Amino acid sequence: MRKIHRSSFLYILVSSVWLLLSSCSHSYRVDESLLVLQRGQLQLTLTAYQDDTFEVLIHSIDQQPFPSFAKKEQIESQPLVVVEQDHQSITLLNGVLKAKVYFDDWRVEYFRGKEKLTTQIGFSVKERQRGFKFSLSEKEQILGGGQRILGMDRRGHRMPLYNRAHYGYTTESNQMYYSLPAVMSSKKYVIGFDNSASGVLDIGKAEPNTLEFESVGGRASYLMTAQETYPKLIESFTQVVGRQPLPARWTLGNFASRFGYRSQQQVLETVEKFNQESIPVDAIILDLFWFGKDIKGHLGNLSWERDNFPEPEKMIATLSAQGIKTIVITEPFILSSSKRWQEAVDHQLCATDAAGQPLRFDFYFGNTCVIDVFNQKAIDWFSGIYNELTEQGIAGQWGDLGEPEVHPDNAIHQLSEYGIHARGDEVHNVFGHQWAKLVYQQQREKRPNTRPMIMMRSGFLGTQRYGIIPWTGDVDRSWGGLQSQVELSLQMGVLGLAYTHSDLGGFAGGETFDPELYIRWLQYGVFQPVFRPHAQDHIPPEPVFHDRETIRRAREAINLRYQLTPYVYSMAIENSLTGLPLMRPLFFDTSASFNRKDSYFWGESMLIHPIARPGVKKERIELPSGVWFDFFKGERFDGTNTLDYQTSIESIPVFIKAGSFVPMVAPFQRMQDYSTEQLQVHFYADESVSRSSYRWYHDDGMGVDNLAKDRFETTDFTFSSSDQQWLFSIERELRASEGLPKTRQLTLVLHNVQAAPAKVMLDGQLQTTSVYQKAQRTLTIKVPQQQTKHQLTIQFLK
Structure with missing residues (x-):
């Protein structure tokens, strides 16, 4: 620059x-x-x-x-x-x-x-x-x-x-x-x-x-x-x-992704491996081999390489029938060696030199021009490419190299919308922003009833309003690469880019497979906005191609991700309504340091501490003020203390703040099968918290204008305690009925209950089916949600 x-x-x-x-x-x-x-x-x-x-x-x-x-x-x-x-x-x-x-x-x-x-x-x-x-x-x-x-x-x-x-x-x-x-x-x-x-x-x-x-x-x-x-x-x-339009719920599921799948057969065989291993997956992402047999020489083809992908429409339909979305990569370059170079020249698609001719330059992939995504002629042409892909059944678009990776300062762009032209160095930082806008508007026009899914590597302030899902680029496949990820996502999230995430497992390099690094990265990925393992394929990024122990641990992590869908998707709705990120810095709590990046809040209830060093047996963790519970072990901790936490390869440290409600569901395999008709809500009680509340958001997961048109529901959970009595209020506001359960079987699981209750009353009626487990100190209560408001009273002996 x-x-x-x-x-x-x-x-x-x-x-x-x-x-x-x-x-x-x-x-x-x-x-x-x-x-x-x-x-x-x-x-x-x-x-x-x-x-x-x-x-x-x-x-x-x-x-x-x-x-x-x-x-x-x-x-x-x-x-x-x-x-x-x-x-x-x-x-x-x-x-x-x-x-x-x-x-x-x-x-x-x-x-x-x-x-x-x-x-x-x-x-x-x-x-x-x-x-x-x-x-x-x-x-x-x-x-x-x-x-x-x-x-x-x-x-x-x-x-x-x-x-x-x-x-x-x-x-x-x-x-x-x-x-x-x-x-x-x-x-x-x-x-x-x-x-x-x-x-x-x-x-x-x-x-x-x-x-x-x-x-x-x-x-x-x-x-x-x-x-x-x-x-x-x-x-x-x-x-x-601007704020992030609410993404389709399936974008919160597991992705199969690599650089890259080289044939139609390989795509189908990969999905079948997930099915055989009973590992949930909702999408598969195709890198640049879908339009070219080699890495170099083909950018700009933007049509299926039929020798290796002979029937792409059939492949996409086969995957769709299994509930799996297909996403393909595109880049903003048209190589002079590509099939569309003359088309680019004839239709004036390229940024130009001062004489108005396509500005050509060399970079890693070949001799090229950059598509002028500000020019209405190029916008219309590029939108036509995306229209073709949409008609074939492609569910999401992945825009790569959108910095753009090589961008001459003297390139001339025609800003058609404003009637001016600009140099490359004047609009460099909004190139990805304008590209995302182009794709977003194309998707809204072509599929007005479908939420766009747009992955972009680069953009500008406010690009989230075009539905962008950014990632942190080509991170090294190493512990150092993992250590940097929390900082990157937090810095982006507080300024609006709440879906910033990493290539789980790391992308670049790596001579041999490190199962510990891989599992630690996936365990962190459970608690980052998008769950997407992706890497160069000399070491497979998908868990299904590794040893049995790695597959088992990966399955457990991915199952947990799906079980937490009610909690995670509620955060997604909250982000679209308020701009509040999913990953939140610890300085949101006034007792935490502004500079902390080893831990973060995952929503309002969870604190996550990734393990980002090899062979860790004991981890020093500083908890913010309050009382916290180990999500996996149930152990209670006082905040503002430094813990010498005993770690296990089975999980990373996850803590729940006392007084929190955490909604979950049973494991499932596809987001299309997600249901909240059976909803389990965990509450973490402690004598230090006499009052707390939580608002849970939910909708059908698909409707484009659900939030703007009030087509969603909220459930407010409140808790108060006094004189050996706990009172819970559960109040549901069902703004829309389509795609939402009219009734719901709610199971309330109370943690840190020190003794069996003397009496449990639900809406004034004695409740006799509650179960107290002394060893786990949990009380489980069934609450059939057949009306909009329920009152639960729990009395303990004095």
Whole structure:
């Protein structure tokens, strides 16, 4: 990428602004939802969005501002509230966030209540220079920048803002597949730089107390959001940049995937192995051999290689009849050696050189051009390719190399939607974003009643609104590769990309099979957003091709993943409603360190601690405040203590917070067979928790607009205790009936029950079928859900 030198990056700072602009005429006005300042040829516009977000845009009044890619398309501004105003400044309020804008130098101070959060202290809007500077307080911690392996607190780092492949990474990386020009502060604010160009994010590296965004062009704009808690902060920010459309439930199941299946017969034989081993599987992913016999020379063919896949439609139908979805890879390159090269030239599909000719260049796979996914001609052509695949029965699309992996800075892209053109380095970081948008719109148009499934390796702020499921790229098949995964997913999830996941087992390299590494990675995968083993095939990534002990342990892990579907899918619905990620940092709990990446919350009830080193017999684990229970052993632990936890290869440490409800079902083989008619809900009691609650979400798993049209159900579980009596309330709100059980057999399993109850009353009637197991300290109670509300009272002897 183009290197940006600080000596060449001109900032308009407090002193220089005064000298430059004090002699110019200036003016300002406040409309209902925006503040406009003008001085000479420059204009600053401050707009209020949703609650708690301001956008600042600076541009020359004689030029059209570069388009915003971060903000969702349909977004309404909010009325501004003028708090105070004098000849020097104006203070505006939006929700809890205040902005004080100074007229002389265009500094902007941000406050939440009386607490000062940060100040925009400088900006640049020169021809090839865009950027902003912000102040940082002394002890402030900052995460952000997207996929990096630098530690959770990124303060003290200077990071390229340029999406770039990092093949075979392990425990360190400053530049990867999916950068994000955004930060989240320990002071509970987010700043997102709405700029698509090649740039740099400096978090106190060049200047210790300064945050700096720089780029070579594009839009000079940022979004500032503040809130009182981290979950509310994420909810407010994703209101502006967009949230993940609810994925189809089958995407939460197990995938068969490798680089790659080389024939139709191999695909069918692999699925049959899963069937023979009784290991659940819901999808199979075909890498680039579906359109070419070799790795090199075929990108851009994008049609079935009929010698090895003679009847793809029949293969897809055969798999579909077994409840298994087929996904294929596509790339944004058309090689000059491919079958479609002349088609690409004739239809003007490629990014061009300055003379308007297809810009050709060489990279690993051959001589090529890159498809101009911003150009309407290329959009229509690429959509036609996806239409053909959809008609053949392909259930999901996998977009690879979408950084793009090779992208000349001087490539010219036609941004048809905006009537402008741009250099490659001006739109590099939104290439994957635009590609995802193209596929999402094609899928919605072609299959309006089906939720899109779109895997993409790269994108931008807000790309989740196009249904993107990102992964962490070509990780090394090593313990170092596994150790980096929690950090990568957490950093992405808090800024909206909640389905970021890893190739389970590792992708790149590895000379021999390491069963311990493989199982530990799969055990972690149970508690990551997408369960997808994937690797180079000299060591099979699928569990069914390994030894009996590995198969047994993998089966147990995958079965557990499926048993937890009610819990995981409820989190998916919650993410689409609120933006809250599935994997959550421990600093969501105020007692936990901002920099922790060895453990994380899986939803609101679980804490996960992956085992990421070989031969571990005892693991030191720090639990947050509260009381926690070992999910597998039932043992009780007090939080804020460091445990010397005895590990086993059978499982990784998983803890349940006291007072939590965890819904589960019996094992099953396909998501199409998933049912909640028999639902088991585990509750973890402790004398330290006298009140708790949990909302469980559920729908038919398929309807596209279920959330928007209120076609889902919620069940609220509440618990309270007093004077040797426990009271449970179970209240179901069934907003829709289609695809949902009218009645449900609910089994409530209470853990840590110290003695058998004296009396159990269900809706005022004595309940005589409850079972108390003294050794396990569990009480099991059947609750037939035949009405919307049930009350359960449990009395113990004093």
